[in-house]
Amino acid sequence: MTAQLVVLGAGPGGYTAAFRAADLGMEVILVERRRELGGVCLNVGCIPSKALLHAARVIEETREMAPHGIRFGAPAIEAGKLRGWKDGVVGRMTDGLAALARRRKVEVVQGTARFVSPHELEVTGAGPRQTLAFAQCIVAAGSEAAGLPGFPDDPRIMDSTAALELGELPERLLVIGGGIIGLELATVYEALGVRVTIVELTDTLMPGTDRDLVKPLLKRIEKRYERIMTGTKVTSLAAEPDGIRATFEGKGAPDASELYGRVLVAVGRRPNAVSIAADKAGVRIDDNGFIPVDQQMRSNVSHIFAIGDIVGPPLLAHKASHQGKVAAEVAHGGKRAFDARVIPAVAYTDPEIAWAGVTEEEARADGLDYGRGAFPWAASGRSLALNRDEGITKLLFDRKSGRLIGGGIVGTNAGDLISEVALAIEMGCDAADIGLTVHPHPTLSETVAFAAEAWDGTLTDLYLPKRS
């Protein structure tokens, strides 16, 4: 088979690239190793985890209303039914994608692809092995959960995919890795009644994220989780009949080994550049296994593009889809470039944490001349009405130009609120632009305007001493 454009991988980056290219009139073949389209994000990532996080939130919110006059009984959790609902959500999305591909006449080939030359891929799948020849290729092969070497092969030691399967709920869960994925899944399991322990190698949870944003989350989970160990590593996991025995080493390590019903390994993700034999096409792979690309998403082989996780951090679906559009349009001959100034990131924990642009840690490290406007949600009527008061919205401004350069939010729906920050940065807004934009009351979105006003010196919802 041959095609003008082959897109390798049908995750959010790949299907976006394929659909955009098809809409531009190109003849596109989309190669996907899964039976369903949507990649990790739809099948075993963003979407199923958000379904389960919603369930967790329902449980939490009902529980938290008990002191305020609404009391339910303890939730009866039918894991199988919950799993079925989650799978239904995923199924609706993937079916929708398949229909979108059909209507665009994007040919989907199921199988595992490997490059055999700069213009050919070999696909092995259900059918006979076949060769795909292409004029141009967009590599969107993504990443997979990184494992830890030396641990036993036991179904009770799970990666994020297995954890989302929601098999038998253990009494105790050990989460190895205190990053976004580990913390989100910990949120789900804890809400479902599992006692959670988190172990993180570095000294903080969510390394790289501003401490003031992580603190409210930390404060909440410290009370709820069985144990949070930072600066600690797991030295061994041993499969025993009653569970997995873990031994630790480091500053938070317990004296003795501990037995957990299940262990979730969430220590990061690894790009798939090597497994698709990108080198056979002459595509350069860097020391971390990523494919370096230029602003037009071209690899060093100019007719082979790469987008999404496989080109490096941040490993986020919304980055991949934007890069996918750029790659498709460039492949079609457009003068496009991926020049987004910020890519927002969200941890769908409870509370949610979201940020876009320069973080305060980065601003300090780079010696930027910046100013900070922050609004604590304890002064937000809407937040209090939601029975939560730990949130913060903060915005960072460049002192010289006055423009917004970054922002971070922790609190309910922070992930939805961060979009305004991203838009404001892309549009080059300063504090007055944001503060003078009328935000509806009473909403959490007001906190963005208030943070801008706090910097601008026009905030009335708090009393802030005058800046010199």
Place this chain on the structure above:
Amino acid sequence: MAAQTIRVPNIGDFSDVEVIEVHVREGDTLAAEDPLITLETEKAAMDVPSPQAGKVAAVSVRPGDRVSEGTEICVLEGEGGDEAAPGEDGESAEGGAEEGPDAQARADDQGADTGDEESAPARSDGAKTVIAVEVPDIGDFSDVEVIDVQVSAGDEIAAEDPLITLETEKAAMDVPAPRPGRVTEVHVETGDRVSKGDRILSLEVADGDGEAKATARAEPEPIGKSEDRDAARPRAAVESARREADGTPSAGPPAGLAASGPGFAKAHASPGVRKLARELGVDLGRVKGSGRKGRITGEDVKAWVKSALSGGGPSALPKVPEVDFARYGEIEIRPLGRIRRFAAPRLQASWINVPHVTQFDEADITDMEDMRASLKGQAETRGLKLTPLAFVMRACVKALQAFPNFNASLDAAGENLVSKQYLHIGFAADTEQGLLVPVVRDADKKDIYELAEALGTLSGKARAGKLKAEEMQGGCFTISSLGGIGGTAFTPIVNAPELAILGVSRARMAPAYRDGGFVPRLMLPLSLSYDHRVIDGAEAARFTRALAAALEDVPGLVQAIP
């Protein structure tokens, strides 16, 4: 009778040149070197002479047409009666007009039966047939651009040789030759848009097996049918990749970004405006925003493109007021002369771009004139007119050698000085057509007699309107002498990108104070205009001093050049 297509020869750097006169008509009989047409280049008019004798069978150009090297002028029938070549093309006035006199040799090359050639009628079933190669089925595309033509008339090609490259929406594809043969005529040009069935070229093929008619339609590879397509696409793909590797334009998108200047990342512009700027190839760092707080809007980007296209930019020149002269009396409107029309924008460009300063000085040329008078007769016997200009040019060579900064040009960016390791000197010639500036090549390698000879030849050609374009190119410095007419001084405009021009006015007798008394000396006024961006006033003054000294050092002027 053999016919030859006469095309525009190499005419220097010019293309798209206007034909101002056509000297021949159909039926004329010409001798070799007879003028066919007159072209008007930026610098001068030039005649295109006939390369050979013959009878004009057809004329392809008319006054007003614009032509470039290779454009067909006319078809000339040779005097010899060689009727060997059966022409394929009925479009020309006489059948077979496209066939050159080399038909016989070609027939030999092809191993055809040359013995039969003389009696072979056109389009015979004999050894050769001309077939039309057409654009094949190229899938769903029509009106597709020809981005490359790889063959030209006269080429011998093998089957599968690429003929032309088409660029479809999806990829570039080569159309291969359906069979071997010799190209007799190419019907498409780069940039043409073609569809299935359009004629690409005429191919003269050996026709032993009578297959010609059957294969008259070429069937190149990329056919829109299943198996064929499978085979064809990768080929197109590989082709396009190959072209990319060669660095030649390909099917695919441009290799680099149109716009990613350093100002892009920091420009105060929204994502939509940045996208627009990339599409239009605008570096946002160069656009001034008109929006709130200096934000660059889409309108700003478009306005920038508009002003860039009109060449004016935001600092476009204020216009001279228009006046209805007829209101104040009778007027007559005459078009500007050709030369003046071409010279005007160049003079304007120099006047606007070059900060001019003019340095005045005088040289004592009493001794020089004595020497010139003494050598004049001797020179005349050699057929040379020893003019003062020859001496001035010789002195300029010496001054320029002493001040190499004057023999240079600023590069386009204005960041580097391009020093020239040669020394060609132009001189302004006043002709009936207008001001021309012929250039004396390698003036530094010519002695006074050789300079006089070159000046005489070039002036003669200038007056006769016979200067070739290349005789007016490559100057490093210019001399404008108005001494023959009069005047005391003037401020010439630098012939940019040269850096300086010497104006020479009329020499006059003046009292010079020497050894306690006044003596009459012949003084020559010098006016040196120069580009102040490169040359400082002090340097210019030193230059004119050196020039005057050179003019006063008479033995140095007449020295032989080693």
